[in-house]
Amino acid sequence: MSFMCQQNSYLKELHAKVTSCKPAKLALVENGKKTTVQGYEVILNDTILFPEGGGQPDDKGTINDIPVLRITRVGKEAVHFVEAEIPENSDALLKVDWQRRFDHMQQHTAQHLITAIADHKFGFKTTSWNIVTDIVTIELDTPLVTDEQLRDIETSANEKIRDCVPVIVTLYGDKTDPELKKFRGLGLPADQEGPVRVLTIEGIDSALCCGTHISNLSHIQAIKLLGAEKGKKNKMNVMFLAGGRLLKYVGESFAREKTLTGILKGPAENHCELADKAVKAMKLLQKTSNQQLREIASLEVAIFKQADQKDIVFVKHRKEGDNDYISVLLGELADENIPKLISVGTSHGRGRDTVPFLSARSKICDLFEGKGAASKGLFRGKAGKLTNRQKAESLLRDYVKAHTVVDKEI
Known part of the structure; x- marks a missing residue:
């Protein structure tokens, strides 16, 4: 099934009908502690709340102002877990946490763009990605990515953003459609039912994807590749930020830089050198202090005796x-x-x-x-x-x- 959140990812509210509401339990982890919540699994005739899948986390939002704690896909249905009962056949107003949704749209489409450029330019295949952490990572099937290659990928990605390239979603009948073999992707879930979505960045890439996406690369705003580090099984993890996350990161980095400038008494370009000197000086003082404490201890015992x-x-x-x-x-x-x-x-x-x-x-x-x-x-x-x-x-x-x-x- 293609949900309304996939057909129009910019939709923030939706009126729907409750088709099922059954008592259920949900295991959650809050502040590192596992808890079990009693509630209900609600299915509607459609939803704007994205169920977890394709590497993208589920949305946050409400149904009739009741917070939705988890959204999962089971076959062709999206199952919404809430703590209060919502009667079957009743009308429901769904609202999505737009800030979270748009962030996922920016990061997810940016991942598709980076993945396509890395593949086309250098033959680096994407094997997985992670949007849950503050900094997004893409796992590439290569033992090495050079700084020059990272700069090349980043430059190309931001050029495409400035070109305002359209992003288009096309639906195919079902997973048996032979046309799907032409498109990049990591495969479909075993329980996939109904239409299959293909995301196309016009003139750049087409790939199987069930996630929510922006409609034009210009909505990403900008992409910054922060670096790459060795991952598992001879692979590399490329770290990046896009859009709102990138703006937030820059703001927080500047605030830290300003604070460090005051503490270290020097400009940002000298912070590493100044911090290194401060740490070495602290270690020397600690060593001297420890030696003096040992000498004091010996003197205190001598005086006692x-x-x-x-x-x-x-x-x-x-x-x-x-x-x-x-x-x-x-x-x-x-x-x-x-x-x-x-x-x-x-x-x-x-x-x-x-x-x-x-x-x-x-x-x-x-x-x-x-x-x-x-x-x-x-x-x-x-x-x-x-x-x-x-x-x-x-x-x-x-x-x-x-x-x-x-x-x-x-």
């Missing part, structure tokens, strides 16, 4: 400390058979689960709202907060005073 009256416990907190700092302290204290309470990191704020500490008892762990486990006589863990350090120290001292013999580190 040289005290006229040695403390019954070793308690130390250093906000800028790290695991190396803790390890040096423990190494220098290896000959001191006393309880040790060492903490590092910020002393305020919940959720700081990256702050490590060593404590004497699980009760101290509770005071820190932390998690950990005992290993080789030491309790090691991560704290949710460290504002109860004084309470933890008091608990440790009370424990030591209550035990006249301390035979191991706890």
